Amino acid sequence: MMRAVLLAILILSMAQPVRAEDPNDKLEALRALLTQRLIIMTQVAMFKWNAGLPVDDAAREANVIRATVARARAEGLNASFARRVVAAQIEAAKIVQQDLFQQWRAAGIEKIEDAPDLATNLRPRIGQLTGELIAALATVRGNLDSCEAKTILRPVPHELANRPQAWDVAIDGMLGANASCH
Numbered sequence: 001m002m003r004a005v006l007l008a009i010l011i012l013s014m015a016q017p018v019r020a021e022d023p024n025d026k027l028e029a030l031r032a033l034l035t036q037r038l039i040i041m042t043q044v045a046m047f048k049w050n051a052g053l054p055v056d057d058a059a060r061e062a063n064v065i066r067a068t069v070a071r072a073r074a075e076g077l078n079a080s081f082a083r084r085v086v087a088a089q090i091e092a093a094k095i096v097q098q099d100l101f102q103q104w105r106a107a108g109i110e111k112i113e114d115a116p117d118l119a120t121n122l123r124p125r126i127g128q129l130t131g132e133l134i135a136a137l138a139t140v141r142g143n144l145d146s147c148e149a150k151t152i153l154r155p156v157p158h159e160l161a162n163r164p165q166a167w168d169v170a171i172d173g174m175l176g177a178n179a180s181c182h
Helices: 002-015 023-039 041-051 058-074 079-107 118-143 147-153 164-175
Strands: none
Touching: 023 041, 023 079, 023 118, 023 147, 023 164, 041 079, 041 118, 058 079, 058 118, 079 118, 079 164, 118 147, 147 164
């Protein structure tokens, strides 16, 4: 009986091979989170446009930075690195929103239909993405200096091909402005 149990355990362990976690998979996940966070800024811009709100909100930005840095420190990230990353994400988000405001102003658009609510819909989602971003950063922090990280993170995602400046700002906050591999 004991042999049968041991044999079953051995067979089951062989059927589910243990895989080492690939750092590139984690970098791809980080890239996806950054992309999602910037994509949602279109909806933020829609709400702000309809409500007549400015893109900039210094008090809110300061609160987001403070809260995110505290969360990052709890994940073991350096506070100055976390501050640089989240500030860059905010700046990138503002670039997306300002670009959209310019387009809408030039097109004479007064109102955008079906804009989601900022407080009840968008901010919770942005908070969730930011939390996931910090957790992902904590898992790849040691790999961000590698050429693989730069090769994976630096190229502008196709979803943001029309917003390369925003992507560059977001990535520069993580990798540094001169982070490239040759």
